[in-house]
Amino acid sequence: MDQPPGTTAPIAAGPPADARAAAGVDRGVDRGVDRGAGRHALLPLRLFLGATFIYAGLDKLADPHYLGSLTDPASMAAQAHAMAAHSPIGALLDRAAAAPVPSGLAMAFGELAVGFGALLGLWGRMAALAGAAINLTLWLSVSWGVHPYYLGNDLIYLVAWVPLMIAGTPHFSLDALRARQRRPAARTTGAPLRIRRHVLMDGGIATLAVAGATLLTGAAAARTRPRTSPASPETRSPSASGRPSASAGPADPGFAAASVPVGGALRVSAPGSGDPVYVQQPKAGEYTALSGLCTHARCTVNPPKDGRFLCPCHNSSFDAATGAVLQGPATEALARFGITRTGDRLHLQPGADPTG
Numbered sequence: 001m002d003q004p005p006g007t008t009a010p011i012a013a014g015p016p017a018d019a020r021a022a023a024g025v026d027r028g029v030d031r032g033v034d035r036g037a038g039r040h041a042l043l044p045l046r047l048f049l050g051a052t053f054i055y056a057g058l059d060k061l062a063d064p065h066y067l068g069s070l071t072d073p074a075s076m077a078a079q080a081h082a083m084a085a086h087s088p089i090g091a092l093l094d095r096a097a098a099a100p101v102p103s104g105l106a107m108a109f110g111e112l113a114v115g116f117g118a119l120l121g122l123w124g125r126m127a128a129l130a131g132a133a134i135n136l137t138l139w140l141s142v143s144w145g146v147h148p149y150y151l152g153n154d155l156i157y158l159v160a161w162v163p164l165m166i167a168g169t170p171h172f173s174l175d176a177l178r179a180r181q182r183r184p185a186a187r188t189t190g191a192p193l194r195i196r197r198h199v200l201m202d203g204g205i206a207t208l209a210v211a212g213a214t215l216l217t218g219a220a221a222a223r224t225r226p227r228t229s230p231a232s233p234e235t236r237s238p239s240a241s242g243r244p245s246a247s248a249g250p251a252d253p254g255f256a257a258a259s260v261p262v263g264g265a266l267r268v269s270a271p272g273s274g275d276p277v278y279v280q281q282p283k284a285g286e287y288t289a290l291s292g293l294c295t296h297a298r299c300t301v302n303p304p305k306d307g308r309f310l311c312p313c314h315n316s317s318f319d320a321a322t323g324a325v326l327q328g329p330a331t332e333a334l335a336r337f338g339i340t341r342t343g344d345r346l347h348l349q350p351g352a353d354p355t356g
Contacts, residue, residue: 121173
């Protein structure tokens with residue numbers, strides 16, 4: 001209906017005041033929930049990574065074989081030596097194998113420091129950066145031979161550190177407590193301090209990115225170029241496939257048949273490649289030889305026990321008599337070597353694989 005001249009149209013009534021107030025409360029609750037979720041979002045990741053790294057460090061220090069020499073197949077030195085030939089950081093692994101005690105202690109205590117840093121939220125970004133560096137090293141060594149790549153757990157851990165590298169540990173942490181204590185002083189120092197802090201943080205992340213890109217470039221080059229190994233058994237490394245290598249080498253002097261115990265095993269080096277091989281004598285005068293390289297990630301398996309070989313890296317196990325896989329993640333059997341006897345000495349046949 002038309003309004004009479006000189007009058008104004010009535011203003012439409014809005015929602016009642018109590019409805020508007022209720023809507024404001026709902027929005028406030030939603031914002032509060034979002035803020036609370038944001039504060040808690042990285043807490044499960046921190047707890048898991050921190051506890052896992054603490055456990056890993058303590059487990060290494062409690063292992064009597066961990067700091068052993070190259071002659072102990074379960075030692076860190078033996079594992080690093082076995083993986084060096086086909087890792088893009090092989091030179092670093094060779095140096096670690098040459099100095100097993102300081103290298104092993106540095107890794108174990110480094111994991112403890114990272115674990116406590118993440119768990120307690122102390123220098124959270126630095127702890128995450130160090131954790132990522134450790135897992136990058138393990139990915140380029142222990143997990144480098146794992147195919148497809150998503151079966152290797154070290155790459156997953158590496159990516160898991162990235163959110164903590166970006167966000168740090170600003171909540172439920174010692175970092176948060178230290179920030180609250182420094183807040184009055186920060187007001188007096190002004191913006192330059194905050195700018196310097198951001199510059200340092202961004203520079204650290206950029207440095208890690210450049211280092212990672214460099215390592216990955218070297219990794220790609222290493223996969224396309226075979227690495228040569230010295231001829232001496234002390235510096236030889238495993239073949240890329242885990243199968244016995246047929247590369248030429250000095251005449252095999254063999255080893256004494258009496259050194260292989262009946263019902264036991266003797267670890268020797270394959271002629272030409274230096275790969276670890278376990279020679280067994282299940283019955284008097286009957287000898288078999290199996291590669292000591294796990295077919296999953298090329299770690300050296302432990303000596304046979306209870307009828308099986310166990311890989312210390314990812315817990316694959318193999319039948320001690322046939323080399324067949326008993327438990328994954330390995331999917332291929334251990335390679336077999338031919339073995340001959342000349343007088344009182346035994347000789348391995350490089351490249352021989354009766355299983356085909």
